Amino acid sequence: xxxxxxxxxxxxxxxxxxxxxxxxxxxxxxxxxxxxxxxxxxxxxxxxxxxxxxxxxxxxxxxxxxxxxxxxxxxxxxxxxxxxxxxxxxxxxxxxxxxxxxxxxxxxxxxxxxxxxxxxxxxxxxxxxxxxxxxxxxxxxxxxxxxxxxxxxxxxxxxxxxxxxxxxxxxxxxxxxxxxxxxxxxxxxxxxxxxxxxxxxxxxxxxxxxxxxxxxxxxxxxxxxxxxxxxxxxxxxxxxxxxxxxxxxxxxxxxxxxxxxxxxxxxxxxxxxxxxxxxxxxxxxxxxxxxxxxxxxxxxxxxxxxxxxxxxxxxxxxxxxxxxxxxxxxxxxxxxxxxxxxxxxxxxxxxxxxxxxxxxxxxxxxxxxxx
Numbered sequence: 520x521x522x523x524x525x526x527x528x529x530x531x532x533x534x535x536x537x538x539x540x541x542x543x544x545x546x547x548x549x550x551x552x553x554x555x556x557x558x559x560x561x562x563x564x565x566x567x568x569x570x571x572x573x574x575x576x577x578x579x580x581x582x583x584x585x586x587x588x589x590x591x592x593x594x595x596x597x598x599x600x601x602x603x604x605x606x607x608x609x610x611x612x613x614x615x616x617x618x619x620x621x622x623x624x625x626x627x628x629x630x631x632x633x634x635x636x637x638x639x640x641x642x643x644x645x646x647x648x649x650x651x652x653x654x655x656x657x658x659x660x661x662x663x664x665x666x667x668x669x670x671x672x673x674x675x676x677x678x679x680x681x682x683x684x685x686x687x688x689x690x691x692x693x694x695x696x697x698x699x700x701x702x703x704x705x706x707x708x709x710x711x712x713x714x715x716x717x718x719x720x721x722x723x724x725x726x727x728x729x730x731x732x733x734x735x736x737x738x739x740x741x742x743x744x745x746x747x748x749x750x751x752x753x754x755x756x757x758x759x760x761x762x763x764x765x766x767x768x769x770x771x772x773x774x775x776x777x778x779x780x781x782x783x784x785x786x787x788x789x790x791x792x793x794x795x796x797x798x799x800x801x802x803x804x805x806x807x808x809x810x811x812x813x814x815x816x817x818x819x820x821x822x823x824x825x826x827x828x829x830x831x832x833x834x835x836x837x838x839x840x841x842x843x844x845x846x847x848x849x850x851x852x853x854x855x856x857x858x859x860x861x862x863x864x865x866x867x868x869x870x871x872x873x874x875x876x877x878x879x880x881x882x883x884x885x886x887x888x889x890x
Contacts, residue, residue: 569706570624576699577621580714583695584614584721587688594684598676601668602728602747603685605661606721609751610688612657613714613721616650620714623647637847640806644769647713651762654717658755665748675744678736682729689725692718707809707844713762720758724751774803783814783838790837794818794830799853809846812838817853827852 588610595604623646631638675681696718703711731747734740768775784798797817804811814834818827831850838848 569702569708570627572702572706573624573708573711574621576695576702577617577624577711577714580617580695580699580718581614581621583691584610584617584718587691588614590684591688594681598678598681599673600675600678600681600728600732600744601665602731602744602751603681605665605748605751606685606688606724606728608657608661609724609755610692610721612653613717616653616717617714619646619650619653620711624708624711637806637811640809641770643708644766644806647762648766648770650713650717651759651766654755654759654762658752658759661755662749662752665745665752668748669742669745672741672745674741675732675736678732682732685725685729685732689722689729691722692725693722696722713758713766716758716761720754724754727751727754769805772804774805776803779803779842783812783842786837786841787814787816787834791830791834796830796834806846810842810844811847811849812842812845813849813851814838815851815853 588607591603591607591610593607595601595607623643627639627643629639696715699711699718700715702708703715727750728747731743731750735743774780780801780803783801787796787798795818799815799817800813802813802815816831816834818830822830831852834850835848839845
């Protein structure tokens with residue numbers, strides 16, 4: 520009588536423990552999901568804030584460079600200075616590039632839809648690629664005109680006016696370029712970084728143009744005007760090469776920072792020692808403004824699905840807290856190799872234990888024949 524009373528009580532206590540543990544697991548999962556939503560909202564707000572800041576500075580860049588370019592082209596036309604004319608064309612092309620970047624940032628701001636499940640972030644890298652191609656074309660034109668001026672040099676009219684315009688253009692361009700670079704680095708905007716480098720190049724080109732005119736007029740070396748234009752073309756080619764390389768790598772899903780991959784593995788190994796987790800693969804991709812991670816882990820096959828889900832959320836939160844640039848982190852669990860080998864052995868042993876039994880029909884038939 521006593522034994523029969525004890526057994527149900529033990530079963531009921533075990534069931535209560537299981538219910539409590541499952542409730543605790545579900546509560547922890549809900550809390551982590553809420554934190555995950557908050558982090559996703561913060562990341563989305565940060566991206567939107569960066570895009571809005573980028574659009575504002577890109578608008579200012581378009582207006583500023585367009586004004587500088589028009590003034591420099593008019594100055595070069597009336598003074599006969601090839602370097603002022605080249606710098607004006609360079610400024611106009613930079614204004615066009617800033618306009619392309621502005622359009623790219625507007626499109627990248629759009630949310631994901633049925634056609635683009637991962638959003639429009641890579642449009643920003645595509646616009647940077649288009650801007651780089653445009654810069655190469657402009658550089659070729661400037662280099663050709665400068666070479667023609669080098670073969671047939673001519674004197675420069677109103678050199679003081681030309682140097683004043685170039686000095687003012689360089690100061691204004693560099694001031695705006697450093698503002699743009701600050702925003703681009705803060706929000707990791709590739710196209711805006713390209714535009715900032717392009718603007719720094721534009722300001723530096725104006726400085727080179729200033730000294731080219733100074734040497735040509737004060738020291739009598741007339742060819743320096745054309746040489747200054749060729750140096751500006753070389754600047755354009757160097758910036759275009761860097762932009763082409765970076766934007767192309769982003770578009771083909773190339774990851775150029777292997778240190779982060781190893782750091783993510785170390786983070787999971789150190790923070791989750793007691794959970795018996797083994798990292799199989801860490802796959803990273805960049806979308807320009809944001810990065811994405813796909814992490815494959817091995818866990819023991821004895822754990823419940825809710826426990827694995829909770830573990831995946833904990834790993835995701837840990838990675839997000841240390842690497843804010845990762846907008847999307849996907850944790851993909853796999854059963855450990857030991858568990859898989861055990862299940863294979865179990866199936867093989869089950870098949871081996873099966874014995875062939877002759878059918879009753881065949882046995883009866885044989886017995887009748889013998890008779």
